[in-house]
Amino acid sequence: MSPDFVSQVTLLNSYRQTNRTQGALVRQLFAAELVLLGAHVPELDPVITKCVVQFTQLDPWLDVSGFAESGIADSEDGYTIKYCRTSMPTMDLEIGKVRLVLDSASPWVSGRVMPLRELVTIEITPCVPVSFNHFRATTLWQLQSFLTFATDRSNAVAACHLWFGSAPRPVEALFRHPFRTGERRHEGEMLFRYSNIAEVASTILAKWLSLYKQIAPVLNAIVGVAYERTPLTEAKFLAAVQAAESFHRRLIREVDDHEPHRDRIKRILAAAPSEDRGWLRWRLGRSNELLLRERLGELFNRLGDQFTRRMFFSPERQEREIDEMVEWRNALTHLRAEPSHVDRNLVHIGIAANQLLTALKANILLELGFTVEDLETAFEHNDTYNYFARQHPD
Numbered sequence: 276m277s278p279d280f281v282s283q284v285t286l287l288n289s290y291r292q293t294n295r296t297q298g299a300l301v302r303q304l305f306a307a308e309l310v311l312l313g314a315h316v317p318e319l320d321p322v323i324t325k326c327v328v329q330f331t332q333l334d335p336w337l338d339v340s341g342f343a344e345s346g347i348a349d350s351e352d353g354y355t356i357k358y359c360r361t362s363m364p365t366m367d368l369e370i371g372k373v374r375l376v377l378d379s380a381s382p383w384v385s386g387r388v389m390p391l392r393e394l395v396t397i398e399i400t401p402c403v404p405v406s407f408n409h410f411r412a413t414t415l416w417q418l419q420s421f422l423t424f425a426t427d428r429s430n431a432v433a434a435c436h437l438w439f440g441s442a443p444r445p446v447e448a449l450f451r452h453p454f455r456t457g458e459r460r461h462e463g464e465m466l467f468r469y470s471n472i473a474e475v476a477s478t479i480l481a482k483w484l485s486l487y488k489q490i491a492p493v494l495n496a497i498v499g500v501a502y503e504r505t506p507l508t509e510a511k512f513l514a515a516v517q518a519a520e521s522f523h524r525r526l527i528r529e530v531d532d533h534e535p536h537r538d539r540i541k542r543i544l545a546a547a548p549s550e551d552r553g554w555l556r557w558r559l560g561r562s563n564e565l566l567l568r569e570r571l572g573e574l575f576n577r578l579g580d581q582f583t584r585r586m587f588f589s590p591e592r593q594e595r596e597i598d599e600m601v602e603w604r605n606a607l608t609h610l611r612a613e614p615s616h617v618d619r620n621l622v623h624i625g626i627a628a629n630q631l632l633t634a635l636k637a638n639i640l641l642e643l644g645f646t647v648e649d650l651e652t653a654f655e656h657n658d659t660y661n662y663f664a665r666q667h668p669d
Contacts, residue, residue, distance in 0.1 A: 322404045325438040327376070327396050327445070328415065332422045332430040334395045335462055337469045339363070341377055341393060366477040369484060370414045371401040375469075396434075407437065420498045421483050424639065426465045427657065429502045463656040466636065467645075475644065482643050493522045493635070501632045508625045509607055509617065515631035516567075516604045522635060523570040526642065568601045571631075578637050579647040582654075586630055586663045600627050629659045 341361045363375040376396045397418060401410065415432070423430040436445035462468060472479045487494060496518040500511050540559050544552050575583050575593060587593035603624055606612040617624070637650050645653065654660040 321407050321439045323407050323410055323437045323439055324401070324404050325445075326399045326401075326410065326415070327436045328399070328418070328432060329394070329396045329434040330419060330422050330430050331433050332426040332428055333397065334393075336422055336426050336465065337375060337377070337395050338462065339375075339377065339469060341379065364477075366480060368477070368481055369402075370417075371399060373418075373480070374398045404440070417484055417487050420494060421480065423498050423502060424483075424494075424636070425467055427502075427636070428464075464658070466640065466653045466657075479643050486639070486642060490522060490525050493518045493525070494639075496521075497632065497635055497639075501636075508621050508628065512603065512624050512628035512631075513607055515628045515635070516571075516600065519574055519631050519635055520567060520570055522638065523565075523574055527570075527573060528565070566601075567604065568597050571597050571600060574634050574638055577641065577647075578634065578650060582637065582647065582650050585660065586633065596627065596630070599623075600631070603627065630663070633657075633660055633663075 339361055341359045360379075361377045363377065365372050365374045374397070376394075376398050378394050399414060399418075401414070405414075415435075419430055419432060432448075432450045435448040435450065437448055438445050469476065496514050500514040500518075540556070543559065544555055547555050572594070575586075575597070580590075583593060587596060603612075603620075607617070633654070637654070640650060640653060641647070
């Protein structure tokens with residue numbers, strides 16, 4: 276191998292090297308968070324000018340195809356398959372210009388079967404050159420989590436090519452993913468597909484990026500918990516409760532009205548003995564905080580009676596189960612519940628976690644511009660939501 280060739284490959288953030296012997300061969304394996312292949316990158320955190328990325332769930336989510344548009348035409352020799360390149364609109368967003376790109380790709384050849392292939396990617400051109408580590412932690416992750424949410428399934432970076440400065444050729448970035456990435460979501464099970472938002476795709480994506488500025492911890496918690504294959508039931512429930520409370524605080528209301536509360540405290544302090552006023556003032560300072568059961572109740576009520584009825588069967592049962600959610604949150608947070616008692620109620624705790632996560636997803640859809648009437652369509656084929664419906668048939 277020539278020295279010139281070696282200088283064209285750079286490994287970044289590689290933290291372990293192991294040698295494995297297989298027969299007469301010794302293999303060197305790198306376990307890395309990130310590897311950049313294809314060009315020499317002098318800086319540890321290079322500045323990029325363009326990115327083309329492919330996600331595992333992008334292809335099934337984008338229900339647009341050049342093959343579908345051209346169709347299959349009869350010919351004397353059999354079938355003639357034509358491909359018409361589809362041009363997608365460019366979306367001008369705060370992060371830069373974003374465009375969905377479709378192009379034909381070489382087919383896989385397997386025996387007598389030759390499946391047609393179409394390469395679907397997202398092209399991102401930042402407004403200004405940006406540090407790759409910053410771009411990866413913000414723009415790239417937010418687009419990845421958007422597709423995770425839309426398809427309601429784990430979504431990973433399948434391929435990523437980056438342009439650095441004026442370099443004519445891109446660098447391929449290889450990512451390590453701590454979760455399974457092979458499973459693809461059936462189109463009917465997604466919360467929404469591109470065709471559902473085609474006319475307002477730019478607006479929806481802009482709202483998603485804006486939401487990340489307001490409730491990034493909530494969205495990250497949902498992505499981390501809802502789409503993990505085997506999380507602990509108790510941890511999943513506690514994370515769902517925390518995300519629901521934070522969502523309500525950040526987007527709906529933090530506390531009751533401040534002015535009436537301050538006036539109420541003044542009246543109480545004026546009537547109290549002077550030696551007790553300091554203690555009372557400290558105790559009453561945050562007494563206008565909403566109770567957790569009030570926050571959860573408002574989150575569910577925003578979704579409309581028709582949607583929540585399939586989850587709880589009746590308003591009375593909804594109130595009762597919300598109270599149980601609060602009790603379980605307190606018991607698990609403060610370690611008051613005996614392990615044997617938790618074990619006997621794991622199914623119930625798991626159902627409560629899924630109810631909260633379903634409510635959070637539906638509330639996020641409302642924030643993105645969907646209506647209450649759209650929720651039934653979005654969750655029509657959702658496994659978890661239909662499980663609730665089977666438990667409480669109309």
